[in-house]
Amino acid sequence: MVYAILLIYIAVVFLGSLRGAKQDATTPEGYFLANRSLGTLTLFFTILATNFSAFYFLGFAGEGYRVGYTYYVVMALGTGFAAFSFFLLGTKIWRLGKEHGHITPGELIYQRTGSNVLRWLYALVMILFTFPYLSLQIVGAGYILETITQQQIPYLWGATFLTLFTIAYVWIGGMRSVAKTDLKQGLLAIGLMLAAVLVITNSLGGLTNANEQVFALEPSLFNREGAGDKYPPQKWFSILIFWLFCIPMFPQIFMRFYVAKDLDKLKKSALLYGGIPLIISLFPVIIGVLGHLSFPGLEGKAADQILPMMLVEHSSEWFAALVLTGALAAFMSTLDSQLLALSTIVTRDFVLPFRKGLALSQQVKIGRICVILFAIIGLGIAARPFDTIFDMGKLAFSGLSMLFPVTLAVLYWKVVSPAWAVVAIIIGEVLLLAFYYEWLPNQLLLGFDAYLFAMIVVFIILGLGAVWGKPQKRGREIE
Amino acid sequence: MKKRKAWYWWLAFIALFLLSQDYLFVQWSNGTSWLGFPTWLSWFMLLHLGFILVFYLFAKKYWE
Numbered sequence: 001m002v003y004a005i006l007l008i009y010i011a012v013v014f015l016g017s018l019r020g021a022k023q024d025a026t027t028p029e030g031y032f033l034a035n036r037s038l039g040t041l042t043l044f045f046t047i048l049a050t051n052f053s054a055f056y057f058l059g060f061a062g063e064g065y066r067v068g069y070t071y072y073v074v075m076a077l078g079t080g081f082a083a084f085s086f087f088l089l090g091t092k093i094w095r096l097g098k099e100h101g102h103i104t105p106g107e108l109i110y111q112r113t114g115s116n117v118l119r120w121l122y123a124l125v126m127i128l129f130t131f132p133y134l135s136l137q138i139v140g141a142g143y144i145l146e147t148i149t150q151q152q153i154p155y156l157w158g159a160t161f162l163t164l165f166t167i168a169y170v171w172i173g174g175m176r177s178v179a180k181t182d183l184k185q186g187l188l189a190i191g192l193m194l195a196a197v198l199v200i201t202n203s204l205g206g207l208t209n210a211n212e213q214v215f216a217l218e219p220s221l222f223n224r225e226g227a228g229d230k231y232p233p234q235k236w237f238s239i240l241i242f243w244l245f246c247i248p249m250f251p252q253i254f255m256r257f258y259v260a261k262d263l264d265k266l267k268k269s270a271l272l273y274g275g276i277p278l279i280i281s282l283f284p285v286i287i288g289v290l291g292h293l294s295f296p297g298l299e300g301k302a303a304d305q306i307l308p309m310m311l312v313e314h315s316s317e318w319f320a321a322l323v324l325t326g327a328l329a330a331f332m333s334t335l336d337s338q339l340l341a342l343s344t345i346v347t348r349d350f351v352l353p354f355r356k357g358l359a360l361s362q363q364v365k366i367g368r369i370c371v372i373l374f375a376i377i378g379l380g381i382a383a384r385p386f387d388t389i390f391d392m393g394k395l396a397f398s399g400l401s402m403l404f405p406v407t408l409a410v411l412y413w414k415v416v417s418p419a420w421a422v423v424a425i426i427i428g429e430v431l432l433l434a435f436y437y438e439w440l441p442n443q444l445l446l447g448f449d450a451y452l453f454a455m456i457v458v459f460i461i462l463g464l465g466a467v468w469g470k471p472q473k474r475g476r477e478i479e
Numbered sequence: 480m481k482k483r484k485a486w487y488w489w490l491a492f493i494a495l496f497l498l499s500q501d502y503l504f505v506q507w508s509n510g511t512s513w514l515g516f517p518t519w520l521s522w523f524m525l526l527h528l529g530f531i532l533v534f535y536l537f538a539k540k541y542w543e
Contacts, residue, residue, distance in 0.1 A: 069516065073523045077499055080527055083534060084492065087542050211515025222517040224507050233502045240499055267538045274534050278527045 003149075005321045009329065010165060012184070033103055033259045044269040045186035046337070047256050048276065053334030054140025055133070057193075057284055057327040059389040062304035064288025066390075067230045068221030071288075074231070074239050076281035082243040083274030086266060089248050090257040092411045094266055097258040105254045105407075106349035112410040114473035115418030116353060121425055122403060123349040126251045127342055129399030132392045133250075134342075134374070135381035137335040138163055139389065141328055142382065147308035148324045159382050162332060163375050170336045171368050185329035192326030193283040195319075196311060200287055203314035210290050218292050234447030242451065246401035251345060252337035304389045335378070343370030395436060398451040402428035405458045409466075416472050420465020428458040488537050495530050499523070 063071045093108060102108045106123040110116060138159045145158025153161070204210035220227040231239065247253055260266040284307060291298070291306040294313050298306065307327070311320040347367045352358060385392065402425055409416045434440040435450035445453050497503070507519040 069520060072520070077523055077527050077530070080530055081496070087537075091542070208515040212511055215511050215515065219509055222511065223509055224501065224517070224519045233500070236502065237500060241496070263543075267542055271531070271535055271538055275531045278524065278531070 005318065005325050006148075006328075009325045033255070036098065036259055036261065039261055040265045040268040040272075042183050043256065043260055043265055044272045045183040046259075046333075047253060047269060047273060048186050053133075054136045054327075054331045054389060055334075055393045056280075057189075057330055058140050058143065058304050058307055059136070059393055060281065060284035061288035061291070061307035061310075062388065063390045064285035065291045065298060065303040065306045066288075067226040067228070068218075068223065068289055069285060070224055070226040070231055072282050072285040075285075076277040078240050078243040079247065079277045079281070080274045081240065082247040083270045085244050085248040086257075086270035086273065089407060089411060090266055090270065091263065093254065093257040094260055094263065096411075102258060103255070104345045104348045105251060106345060109406070109410060112472065113416060113418045113421070115422075118406075118418045118421050119349060121422055122406065123345050125399065125403055125425060125429065126249070126254075127345060129396050130251055130338055130342060131374075131377060131381060131396070133396035134335060134338045135378040135385070136389055136392055136396075137331040137338075138378050138382035139385045139392075140331045143305055144308055144324045144327050144331075147305065147312060148321055156383060159379060162328065163335075163379050166332050166335045166339065167372055167375050170339050170371050185326075185333040189326045189330040189333075190280055192323045193280065196307075196315070196323045197283045197286055199319060200290065200310055200314045204290060204293060207286070210293060214289055214292050217296070221289055221292070232447060235449065238449035238452050242397070242401065242449065245404040245451070245455065246397040249400040249403045249407065251341040252334075255341050255344065301385070301388050335375075339371045339374055340367075342374050343367040346370045398432055398436075398449075398454075399429060401451050402432060402454060402458055405455060405462055409462050410472075413462075413466060415466040415469075416462065417465035417469025418472055420461055420469040424458045424461035424465070427461060428454045431457060484541060488541055491533050491537075495526065495533060498526055498529075 060071065060075060093102075096102060096108055096111070100107075100111050102111065104123065105126060106119040109122050110119040113119075141162035142155040142159030145153045145162070146155045149158075201207040201210055204213075215222050218227070223229075225231050225236075248257070257266070260269070287307050287310050288303070291303075291310055295306060295309055308320070308324055311323055315323075344367055347363050347370065351366055352363065405428075406416075406421050406425060409421070431440070431454040432450055435442060435445065435453070442450075501507070501519070501522065505522075507517075510518050512518045512521065
């Protein structure tokens with residue numbers, strides 16, 4: 001039964017990618033941006049699906065288990081606030097993209113500043129800090145397939161299989177098939193998560209009863225600050241604005257701003273994006289919190305598997321397989337978008353400036369080779385995950401958030417010095433890593449998150465550059 | 480006129496964000512309420528609904 005469900009799912013996704021291939025895969029705009037023609041629902045689900053991933057299914061449940069219900073607010077309200085970035089950055093990015101034919105974030109940076117060095121650094125940061133997040137999807141797929149098949153498919157085999165399958169349909173279909181797949185996978189994931197919560201809470205004697213049992217057992221999971229006082233005021237402040245800075249900097253989200261058919265579609269997608277987390281963020285957190293009733297005492301990375309463990313424990317074999325297939329769908333929908341975004345960046349930002357007049361079909365070909373290469377690197381990281389799903393994600397997101405000040409400046413400021421912007425990004429990233437690896441004492445942060453401190457420094461350097469630096473020129477139009 | 484309106488919207492969003500900083504004005508008791516969720520959860524859900532409403536109005540009346 002488990003294998004039948006998996007096979008049906010794979011066949012449906014694969015056929016979808018073949019349809020996408022027929023429509024778009026002959027031009028970079030078609031292959032990479034679906035000809036800038038996505039409507040509201042497809043656009044919204046492709047943004048949502050690239051965002052709610054292994055981090056959503058396993059990371060939310062794991063962090064719900066470790067921290068409690070306050071994590072729901074962090075993710076629901078925090079990502080809700082992030083919808084504001086669709087207005088702040090998305091509108092201008094969409095408009096400039098349409099006007100100048102941008103496909104990658106780096107092309108926008110180049111067109112606004114005339115600096116290839118800034119463009120390459122910006123693109124490099126995007127690539128490097130996307131890898132931990134990309135590998136999370138592969139880690140998640142490995143965990144799920146291992147649990148769903150009761151160890152018949154070992155972790156690494158499962159991770160490899162899902163990676164190969166994702167490569168295949170991105171290779172064939174490009175953005176249109178990715179977006180169409182995201183729509184199906186997004187709907188499937190949300191529906192199945194709701195069903196999972198209903199089945200698990202029913203098995204535990206109802207939600208109210210189960211929550212009260214957990215409260216009696218572990219009251220700290222019901223604290224506003226979270227278990228272990230994880231979110232005191234400074235952390236709370238930092239984390240609730242964090243998503244506004246980092247989500248639009250995910251390359252796969254940034255490039256989604258280009259693909260909207262018109263501004264109205266972008267606005268409606270933003271509204272949905274701001275609203276939907278109110279509901280869907282709660283599902284995995286509930287399962288994580290209730291996990292204490294069936295599996296008490298899990299620590300660190302072990303808690304990341306609480307969702308599949310609860311499903312296997314509290315539902316029938318076929319239902320667990322169905323829900324976990326939905327989870328796999330979520331991982332793949334993030335992985336495919338990341339692979340496509342990174343391969344586009346390499347092709348357009350690093351190859352095209354040196355190979356002027358490269359045929360469009362050649363660009364698509366190079367993009368496809370990059371998809372394979374990046375998937376293999378992701379698989380390599382996933383072979384030995386270096387942290388919990390939450391912390392691997394947090395590192396990736398913090399690194400990407402250092403690009404926010406530069407993006408805001410190139411879109412709105414009259415003067416941006418490219419040289420100072422390069423220095424600002426490098427210092428921001430170095431500061432971030434210095435706090436992550438504790439080369440600098442965390443007491444310096446006064447309780448706030450490291451990203452906030454580093455981002456303020458980046459803004460200050462950019463401001464100084466605007467006063468004292470050599471102003472930007474406009475770059476040539478992108479081919 | 481447009482600039483003045485922009486300030487109103489900025490103020491509305493900043494106010495919503497400040498309302499999410501609950502430690503500034505309330506000390507929640509630790510307990511459960513509807514469906515066994517923590518008592519403070521309803522506050523944040525209502526705040527989220529408030530954000531959706533303000534964002535909707537913003538998208539309709541200001542965002543171009």
